[in-house]
Amino acid sequence: MYFLTVFNDGGGPNTYDTLPTSSASALRGVGANGAVGYVYATYYSSTDNYLFVGGEFQKVFNATSPYSANAHNVAIINRATSKWINTPSPVPKLNGQVRTIKQLGATDIYVGGDFTNLATGNQGLNYIARWNITNSLWYSFVTNSVIGMNTSGSVYNIKVNDTASLFVGGAFTSAGATTLNRIGLYSVTSNSWTQFTSLGGSDVGVNGTVRNIYYRGAGLNAYICGDFTATGTTGSLSVNRVAEIDTSNQIFQIKNVSGTHTGLNNTTNAILYSDSKVYFGGDFTNTSPTSDTPMSRIAVYKLSMPVAVTLTTTTAGFLDTNDSITYSQIILPVQYKAVTVIYKASINKWLETYRSSGVTH
Numbered sequence: 001m002y003f004l005t006v007f008n009d010g011g012g013p014n015t016y017d018t019l020p021t022s023s024a025s026a027l028r029g030v031g032a033n034g035a036v037g038y039v040y041a042t043y044y045s046s047t048d049n050y051l052f053v054g055g056e057f058q059k060v061f062n063a064t065s066p067y068s069a070n071a072h073n074v075a076i077i078n079r080a081t082s083k084w085i086n087t088p089s090p091v092p093k094l095n096g097q098v099r100t101i102k103q104l105g106a107t108d109i110y111v112g113g114d115f116t117n118l119a120t121g122n123q124g125l126n127y128i129a130r131w132n133i134t135n136s137l138w139y140s141f142v143t144n145s146v147i148g149m150n151t152s153g154s155v156y157n158i159k160v161n162d163t164a165s166l167f168v169g170g171a172f173t174s175a176g177a178t179t180l181n182r183i184g185l186y187s188v189t190s191n192s193w194t195q196f197t198s199l200g201g202s203d204v205g206v207n208g209t210v211r212n213i214y215y216r217g218a219g220l221n222a223y224i225c226g227d228f229t230a231t232g233t234t235g236s237l238s239v240n241r242v243a244e245i246d247t248s249n250q251i252f253q254i255k256n257v258s259g260t261h262t263g264l265n266n267t268t269n270a271i272l273y274s275d276s277k278v279y280f281g282g283d284f285t286n287t288s289p290t291s292d293t294p295m296s297r298i299a300v301y302k303l304s305m306p307v308a309v310t311l312t313t314t315t316a317g318f319l320d321t322n323d324s325i326t327y328s329q330i331i332l333p334v335q336y337k338a339v340t341v342i343y344k345a346s347i348n349k350w351l352e353t354y355r356s357s358g359v360t361h
Contacts, residue, residue, distance in 0.1 A: 043101035054098025072119035093119035112155025126150035169210030181205025181232030205232035214271035225268035240288035261287035327361035
């Protein structure tokens with residue numbers, strides 16, 4: 001079997017391009033016909049009109065040049081010619097399967113998976129690497145010769161956060177010297193990792209593989225899914241295979257309508273956002289541990305679109321006891337409940353004596 005197909009939507013009826021079904025001697029069709037193995041990820045780069053293909057395969061083939069040797073788990077199709085790239089340009093080759101491919105900026109393709117090195121030599125790539133389009137070379141996540149920034153285990157998914165950072169999820173527990181527990185944010189600018197912690201606490205990451213990430217865009221929350229059941233250091237927060245990450249880098253629960261059940265009862269693999277709803281797909285049948293309404297492998301989470309609660313005052317304002325600054329208002333996102341204010345007549349001010357993370361002025 002050959003596991004790659006191309007949908008042709010240009011000119012005439014929409015059709016799938018013909019792929020071979022048997023041996024190399026029976027090849028039919030034109031262009032990049034397939035990969036001998038499994039394809040897990042694709043990414044189109046408009047920068048150079050290339051389609052990057054990643055997975056678990058050792059060979060790809062063209063109709064006119066069967067079984068090109070220039071493919072080890074990742075390969076490139078030149079969209080202008082509809083051919084796999086062979087020579088003279090160098091071709092990326094890795095020693096383990098590729099699970100995810102994303103582009104950040106004009107020249108850098110980031111890939112993650114189970115690989116540790118180049119297919120032909122020791123490069124110390126360790127599960128996540130950067131392919132530079134301009135010079136066709138691999139680069140490791142390394143800040144200098146001493147501190148490595150690579151993850152400690154397999155990378156399952158990469159999502160672009162902004163122009164200079166990436167969400168990275170997988171089976172790893174750390175990256176360099178930073179404890180992450182399967183989910184982290186990598187800054188290209190500072191070559192550093194940011195942790196995600198449990199809501200109102202310090203529990204880092206989650207306790208099982210993160211298989212997929214969905215990010216809605218600047219200033220909005222992200223969603224993760226996988227095999228995890230709780231936050232990662234002590235398990236202080238139950239999340240059960242799906243969770244939300246807010247803009248303060250905190251992980252919190254996704255519950256059913258009644259609020260009695262958290263997450264889903266089995267592995268969750270896919271996330272899609274559409275029309276103020278987040279769709280999850282996987283092996284689950286209910287919310288965790290049970291459900292009012294059983295679900296069969298697909299669930300819909302309707303966003304409540306939280307609106308911030310604003311506390312205002314007609315006195316001289318709120319005196320923040322943490323920083324001794326007077327503010328005219330306090331804005332409290334609805335998912336945070338803890339804020340304490342008292343009025344002190346001698347100074348004609350309300351005192352903000354306690355506030356949870358997420359409270360802004």
